[in-house]
Amino acid sequence: MTIELVERRRELDSLEELLRATALGRCQVALVGGPVGSGKTELLHALAESAMRQDAVVFTALAACSEQVAPMAVISQLLSPSTASETSPSLLRALAEAAAEVLTLSPEALLAGDGVLSTPALDALCAALVAAAADRPVVICVDDVQFADAGSLDCLLHLMHRLRYARVLFVLNESDHHHRYNPLFRVELLRQPGFRRIRVGPLSPAGVEQMAGAELGRDWAVAHGARCHAVTGGNPLLVRALLDDHRTAAALACSERPDDALEMGDSYGQAVLACLHRGSEPMLMVARALAVLDASGAPELVDRLVGLAPQEVGQAVEELAVAGVLADGGFRHPAARAAVLDDLSPDHKVRLHRSAARLLHSTGASAFEVAHHLLAADEPDEPWASQILRAAADLALHDDEAELAIRLLKLATRAAVCEDERLAVTIDLVRAEWRVNPALSASRLDSLAAALRDGRLLPFEAIGVAKTMLWHGRVADAVEALSLLGRLGEHSRELAAELGALAKWLRTCYPELLEHLPTVPTAGKARTLLIGFESRAAGLLSTVLTGDADDATLSSAEQILRASELDDTMLEPIEHALLTLVYADQPARAASWCDPLLDEAVSRNVPAWVARLSSIRALAAVRQGDMAAAERHGETALAQLTPRSWGMAVGMPLAGLILAKSALGDHDGAAALVNNPVPKSMLTTRYGLHYLHARGIHHLATERLGAALSDFVTCGDLMDRWDIDRPALVPWRSAAASALLRLGEREQAVMLAEEQLEKTGPGHSRSRGITLRTLARAGEAGRRPILLREAVANLEQAGDRFELNLAMAELEESQAALDRPDPPRGLLEQTLCLAPESRPEPAEDPASDEPEAWVPAQRAPGQADVAALSDAELRVAALASLGCTNREIARKLFITVSTVEQHLTRVYRKLKVGRRADLPADLQVPLPETAVAQSARMLVVAYRRKVALNNRRAAEAG
Numbered sequence: 001m002t003i004e005l006v007e008r009r010r011e012l013d014s015l016e017e018l019l020r021a022t023a024l025g026r027c028q029v030a031l032v033g034g035p036v037g038s039g040k041t042e043l044l045h046a047l048a049e050s051a052m053r054q055d056a057v058v059f060t061a062l063a064a065c066s067e068q069v070a071p072m073a074v075i076s077q078l079l080s081p082s083t084a085s086e087t088s089p090s091l092l093r094a095l096a097e098a099a100a101e102v103l104t105l106s107p108e109a110l111l112a113g114d115g116v117l118s119t120p121a122l123d124a125l126c127a128a129l130v131a132a133a134a135d136r137p138v139v140i141c142v143d144d145v146q147f148a149d150a151g152s153l154d155c156l157l158h159l160m161h162r163l164r165y166a167r168v169l170f171v172l173n174e175s176d177h178h179h180r181y182n183p184l185f186r187v188e189l190l191r192q193p194g195f196r197r198i199r200v201g202p203l204s205p206a207g208v209e210q211m212a213g214a215e216l217g218r219d220w221a222v223a224h225g226a227r228c229h230a231v232t233g234g235n236p237l238l239v240r241a242l243l244d245d246h247r248t249a250a251a252l253a254c255s256e257r258p259d260d261a262l263e264m265g266d267s268y269g270q271a272v273l274a275c276l277h278r279g280s281e282p283m284l285m286v287a288r289a290l291a292v293l294d295a296s297g298a299p300e301l302v303d304r305l306v307g308l309a310p311q312e313v314g315q316a317v318e319e320l321a322v323a324g325v326l327a328d329g330g331f332r333h334p335a336a337r338a339a340v341l342d343d344l345s346p347d348h349k350v351r352l353h354r355s356a357a358r359l360l361h362s363t364g365a366s367a368f369e370v371a372h373h374l375l376a377a378d379e380p381d382e383p384w385a386s387q388i389l390r391a392a393a394d395l396a397l398h399d400d401e402a403e404l405a406i407r408l409l410k411l412a413t414r415a416a417v418c419e420d421e422r423l424a425v426t427i428d429l430v431r432a433e434w435r436v437n438p439a440l441s442a443s444r445l446d447s448l449a450a451a452l453r454d455g456r457l458l459p460f461e462a463i464g465v466a467k468t469m470l471w472h473g474r475v476a477d478a479v480e481a482l483s484l485l486g487r488l489g490e491h492s493r494e495l496a497a498e499l500g501a502l503a504k505w506l507r508t509c510y511p512e513l514l515e516h517l518p519t520v521p522t523a524g525k526a527r528t529l530l531i532g533f534e535s536r537a538a539g540l541l542s543t544v545l546t547g548d549a550d551d552a553t554l555s556s557a558e559q560i561l562r563a564s565e566l567d568d569t570m571l572e573p574i575e576h577a578l579l580t581l582v583y584a585d586q587p588a589r590a591a592s593w594c595d596p597l598l599d600e601a602v603s604r605n606v607p608a609w610v611a612r613l614s615s616i617r618a619l620a621a622v623r624q625g626d627m628a629a630a631e632r633h634g635e636t637a638l639a640q641l642t643p644r645s646w647g648m649a650v651g652m653p654l655a656g657l658i659l660a661k662s663a664l665g666d667h668d669g670a671a672a673l674v675n676n677p678v679p680k681s682m683l684t685t686r687y688g689l690h691y692l693h694a695r696g697i698h699h700l701a702t703e704r705l706g707a708a709l710s711d712f713v714t715c716g717d718l719m720d721r722w723d724i725d726r727p728a729l730v731p732w733r734s735a736a737a738s739a740l741l742r743l744g745e746r747e748q749a750v751m752l753a754e755e756q757l758e759k760t761g762p763g764h765s766r767s768r769g770i771t772l773r774t775l776a777r778a779g780e781a782g783r784r785p786i787l788l789r790e791a792v793a794n795l796e797q798a799g800d801r802f803e804l805n806l807a808m809a810e811l812e813e814s815q816a817a818l819d820r821p822d823p824p825r826g827l828l829e830q831t832l833c834l835a836p837e838s839r840p841e842p843a844e845d846p847a848s849d850e851p852e853a854w855v856p857a858q859r860a861p862g863q864a865d866v867a868a869l870s871d872a873e874l875r876v877a878a879l880a881s882l883g884c885t886n887r888e889i890a891r892k893l894f895i896t897v898s899t900v901e902q903h904l905t906r907v908y909r910k911l912k913v914g915r916r917a918d919l920p921a922d923l924q925v926p927l928p929e930t931a932v933a934q935s936a937r938m939l940v941v942a943y944r945r946k947v948a949l950n951n952r953r954a955a956e957a958g
Helices: 003-023 040-053 065-069 073-079 089-103 119-135 150-162 183-190 205-216 218-232 236-252 266-278 281-296 299-306 310-322 334-343 346-362 367-377 385-398 402-415 419-436 438-453 459-471 475-487 489-509 511-516 529-545 551-563 571-583 587-603 607-624 627-640 643-663 667-674 680-684 686-701 705-721 732-742 746-760 766-778 781-798 801-818 825-832 863-867 871-881 886-893 897-911 930-957
Strands: 028-034 057-062 138-143 168-175 195-199
Touching: 003 028, 003 040, 003 168, 003 195, 003 205, 028 040, 028 183, 040 057, 040 138, 040 168, 057 073, 073 138, 073 150, 119 138, 119 150, 138 150, 150 168, 150 183, 205 218, 205 236, 218 236, 236 266, 266 281, 266 334, 281 299, 281 310, 281 334, 281 346, 281 367, 299 310, 299 346, 346 367, 367 385, 367 402, 385 402, 385 419, 402 419, 419 438, 419 459, 419 607, 438 459, 438 475, 438 643, 459 475, 459 489, 459 643, 475 511, 489 511, 489 529, 489 686, 529 551, 529 571, 551 571, 551 587, 571 587, 571 607, 587 607, 607 627, 607 643, 627 643, 643 667, 643 680, 643 686, 667 686, 680 686, 686 705, 686 732, 705 732, 732 746, 732 766, 746 766, 766 781, 766 801, 781 801, 863 897, 871 886, 871 897, 886 897
Parallel strands: 028 168, 028 195, 057 138, 138 168
Antiparallel strands: none
16 A cells, blocks of 8 residues: 555545445445545555455556547446456456457447447446356446546446446546536436445645655654645645655755755656646646736636636636645645746747736736736737836836846837837836946947937936947047037926036046037026936035035035935936045045945845946045955956946046055056056046056056156146146156156156145145155155154044055154165165055065075176166165165065065075175166156156146136
């Protein structure tokens, strides 16, 4: 007896009781009913085995749905000797003769006028069965009798009448879901004297637990038996399939995987389908409708979708619940619904989803519910489809499901019934794609530009198109778009407010395009609160860039951050407010606001938001001196959006990451970033200023002094032209001064540093601290401690740990230099100016200050040996010959102690000496080539002449 039949003991006892009554000489009839998969067939097999053990003759037949059109299909099975248990040769001959008489008849002659076997054939069959029942009971089992053909059913009834006093037991299995289709047959069964109906229901929770325990162990069954029952409804077929899925998954899983998880796989899905296909047609139709409608599957919608009467739908739902497929009107497990959907043919699925979309739309369902079916059907041929899809996409964006919104809007593009509607969908699509990958929107700019030329865009839409063009580097198209804004005369009042906000935005991002803005005479009022936020935030950023920021400016920026919720429309004002704090030398305040916003963007999984906020966070980290955090945030920014997706704004994340890697000594990593192509027009934007400065720092760190100075002076030229020449934006003068010092142009370096000091103004700030440190390096040795102490105070106040460490190291060196005899002045001044301003703090000295000697000193090194040294090695050797320790050399050159050791090891080998005491005392650090120094001087002089000319013209104009 199978495991699930342990709980079927009562039903099996009833059948065996009928078998005993049959052995006493009375014909018995049993009708076993229950839902599909409830174990009726197992019960029938158990009875057959028990009957054969009692020496009964057993005949079996299985009716199938496909056999409904085959006359006498069930009777033909019963007459086949292969379906009978072992019996006497005479009975087998009688069965063979009866079968031959039935099977040799033509279809027309097979049935008599009353629809049953002809009398001779029926007499032969009855005689054979009576002969068989004379010695022992005969058991006739028919499984799934609901599928039996009408002739076979009539024949079975006649046999029951003719064999009423023979020892014959008829056991018929039927599914609950089909008994209403054979009402006459069931009525005739009720008239049989020995008739008994036996009901087989689902397993109880205890029965499911017992079944699971036998296959997967008692512990697993106790832990998961209740859930198994909830998922299967106690249907033994589903329980067996679920256990098989778990067993298969456990065999395939790795050893680390917990073996007590409940698995739902192919076996469970196939068992659900078996229940549906073996059930009634309404069951299958209703299950499919519920799978398609999902949460919208109210009974009144299901009957309209499948075309059934409400009572038929209700009956089918009840039967599906009894079969363990449904509970509370829905599928017991998502895997069951998935199996039903997968079973649908593509055409059938499309038809159902299209019908569901129409039905839900007609009943006023939500746009999201209707759009789900339109998307599944992929055939939006309804005139209302585009509006529904747009509304659903807006809801999807609100729920941070940008990918879904994009799919909905792409379908809406196909559903649009006119050009204006298609244009509106395109604008929505650009907004949705921007969240995931701004590069996706580039292909739609041509159609939007055409709409702008035709005057079909509202002012805020036209401005959005112009901004998108600028992001993607299409400056010429953006200029044309800006020039076309003035043609939107019918919206002049609204346009004036939009243009006012746009002017402030251009000044902070693309200053050179300000001249292309049209003039609208009508004074405007903000269209919405959003325009007010955009204008106010851009105005604050413009204020801090022009150097007029005060405490009120910073408070206003924080008010915007406090009042803003992170979304597509507020991202830009949030960025401007954060940058206002950063450029006001308040990176810590900016970071404290940026971190929770960044966490929210990550949790909501919006790549564009994460990238843009990470870029600002990297810039703030650089100015806090936290280069590891700057590197981490910079890499995140470029991982979330590719350089192509960043467009013209790529200079910001690149700058933060280049500065961080240069400071951390990863010059190869910085070089890889510098070598990436960037849009040429980016160099004339605020983003380009950051990039030029960072690229110059990298050149400075890798001894490309001419290239570095060119980048720094270009920054200065652009910032002066745009009237945003503020050290807090880009401290280009201090960086250029570092390059000039290495080129031997001390006078020019001092002039730039003093200019930058004037522009920082009074009060403590990071910019002032950097400038004072630069001026100390460029100025007289006697003034250096004073300047460096002030620099330390400013940097400590500003919270830039990296610059503070550099200033403190230089302060220590300058004080030490004043307390001991001076080395050769020219050499000391050169070595103090060798490093760029962005280098990591040197590591601690190792236990031994001397590298391993290669060979003992045998002779003084000659000029040829010294010529073999690289410039870097020569600088280290020169300082070592002066008696500097490895740590002192590392601080002077802003390199690590390990790098010093490596250079000294190569120096000793090339000069053939064994220790630093053997190094020549007259080592000189060569200055860079004269041509480079001359070019640098000319570059700075040209810049200063240009600034003077601009100042003169401004004075004359005033």
